[in-house]
Amino acid sequence: MTDSDGAPDPGPAAPEPTYADRIYRSGPGIISGILLLAVAAWLIGDAVISGTGRTPWVALAAAPVFAFPVIAYTLRPAVYANDRRLLVRNPLRTVLAPWAAVEGLKAGYSVELFAGGSKYQVWAVPVSIRQRKTAGRRAARARAAGEPEARLRPGQPDPTRAWSDQVVAELQEMAERHGASPAAAGSVSVSWCWWVIAPTLAGLAALVTLIVTG
Template identity: 70%
Template structure:
């Protein structure tokens, strides 16, 4: 994050005496917007059904809340990539992958962004690949011109580097946003892999606060429909 004066927020010093900065966060703007809109529309429909419905309609609608809300949150609002000088955190819909930079083998942007770490491959949901954006970037490269309408596919917050504290959209119109993010993260992995505090195994944690309420709501929904 950044201070109000636009400078990166400096935390406490690390083990090597260098200051520890807050994570830089990458996420998809369209994903967040679509998630908020879906939750708003669903809240209006479910609320109307619960208040004005008859019979078992109110119970069915209320039981459907966690079945709909938690997956929408998981797949639209939750995904994010967090990176600092020590590790990379990939927050996917149902899992969180924490990979110290020394364990990161590669990042690849094909039809989707993939993280190779600890001998395994993980999808990176927070950085979607837009083929249309790539085609536009290729046309800009061929023309050697500048696109005056940069992509708003994603945004990065945090400490992108000297002289800049926030980078939004695609500052380089000749490259797709997903390719830019992968390039920055790959460079960061190569730069920080030798740090003594960037070593360790890859840790994968399941997001039970999403999974458990969804399964409980599904069971309640089945009971409300059958009974």
């Protein structure tokens, strides 16, 4: 098919390529969150069914005050990284940082993201000093034995490095590789997680009201 001036019709524009995310989350954090929610559901459910007077109402008001923070601090934290940007989902905020705006990452006593002139904690990647010491001893034994350094695929566990240090190294490498790409340009944006904040505050207000007026 040709257009009015005789040139071939290029047809519909090709869709933009999709970029698969690397996802980093804390397994122990997710497990602990599920267990806490299960225990809370059992206790609150028992109070609602078996409680008398205002007890069922107090239990219902306390439910969001407990459940939403647990979800926020255990199940919600995650890090998503692709060729364009780094998305850090913290308990109460989400930080979207194009690679061009990422200045670096650091794993000390916690993992920190430096982007757009600000510093952000990365809750999804907790630092374990014990794990770091264990990995250090393994690395020392491997060097003493003259073992060659293993070539690992992204996301593959490295027994000679703590998980948090390995994640930071992978993200830092992605920042250096993609930071100059035009597709990775832009500024940092931060948004609040209102679906956690609003019901928690509403439940807290109801709980305080029930206690004060009781």
